[in-house]
Amino acid sequence: MASKILANLIVMGSGILGRAIIQAYRKALQNANKSGVAHEAVQNIRRVSKSMNEQEARQILGIAENATWEEMLQKYDVLFERNSKSGSFYLQSKVHRAKECLEGVYRQKSEQ
The missing domain is CATH 1.10.287 (Helix Hairpins)
Known part of the structure; x- marks a missing residue:
């Protein structure tokens, strides 16, 4: 019985952790797009690759x-x-x- 509860807690916890990581990543992308950091990084990559x-x-x-x-x-x-x-x-x-x-x-x- 205890092993079943522990397994459920692990599954639920990993699901919650996974969703939190995805939300944090999306928020980081939104912040980067708002501040222009993402655009500047892409421009620097293009500039360096064609130099x-x-x-x-x-x-x-x-x-x-x-x-x-x-x-x-x-x-x-x-x-x-x-x-x-x-x-x-x-x-x-x-x-x-x-x-x-x-x-x-x-x-x-x-x-x-």
Whole structure:
């Protein structure tokens, strides 16, 4: 009998605790939205993620400013494959972001 009461108390208590956590989380989101903290955080994330410039991309890939598209692709393939084998996802993503950045640069040059 005591074990049944204890089990009921545990189940009821975990349900109450779960609802309280969900309410607190919702309230925290509402407060963040009201104060603008959430919007500012999202803007900072977007700003940081798109901050690679052409010079940094060229340094990552190790290519000169007068390098051709084919040279850039060869260097990208080598570096991307090398980092995929050694398991460095961070470096692999930096190499990929550098290629994405330079794709835009080469597109602009080809349109002119």
